[in-house]
Amino acid sequence: MGQNYMVGGSWQTDGLPKTAHSRQEETEGKRFPNLMKDTSKRLREEIRLMTKSEIDAELSKMTLMNAEEAAETAAQAVAEAELAIVQAEEAAKEADDAEADAEAAQAFAEAAMLALRNSRNSVRSLR
Numbered sequence: 001m002g003q004n005y006m007v008g009g010s011w012q013t014d015g016l017p018k019t020a021h022s023r024q025e026e027t028e029g030k031r032f033p034n035l036m037k038d039t040s041k042r043l044r045e046e047i048r049l050m051t052k053s054e055i056d057a058e059l060s061k062m063t064l065m066n067a068e069e070a071a072e073t074a075a076q077a078v079a080e081a082e083l084a085i086v087q088a089e090e091a092a093k094e095a096d097d098a099e100a101d102a103e104a105a106q107a108f109a110e111a112a113m114l115a116l117r118n119s120r121n122s123v124r125s126l127r
Contacts, residue, residue, distance in 0.1 A: 065073065
C-alpha cells in the first residue's frame with residue numbers, strides 16, 4: 001500500500017506497491033486533470049503545514065500546561081478531527097456522486113454515438 005507524504009513542499013512516495021484505489025486515483029487525474037488541480041489547490045489553501053519551529057513552540061507550550069488546559073486542548077483537537085471526518089465523508093459522497101454523473105454521461109455519449117452510427121447505416125442501406 002503506497003503512501004505519499006510531503007517533504008520540502010513536494011510529494012514523495014514510500015516506494016511500496018500502489019493499491020488498486022491509488023491506481024484509480026492516478027487514472028482519474030489523467031482523465032479529469034482540471035478537477036484534480038482544483039481539488040489539490042483547494043486542499044493546499046485549507047491545510048496549513050507547520051514549520052519545525054512552530055511545532056517546537058507548540059510542544060513547549062504543551063509541557064507547561066496543567067491538566068485542565070491539556071484536557072481543553074485535547075477536546076478541541078477531537079472536535080477538529082470529528083469535523084474533518086464529517087468533511088471527508090461529505091467530500092467522498094460528492095466524489096461518488098460526480099463519478100456516477102460521469103458514468104451516466106459516458107453511457108449517454110456511447111448510446112448517442114451508437115444511435116448515430118445506426119442511423120447512418122440505415123440511411124446507407126436505403127440508397
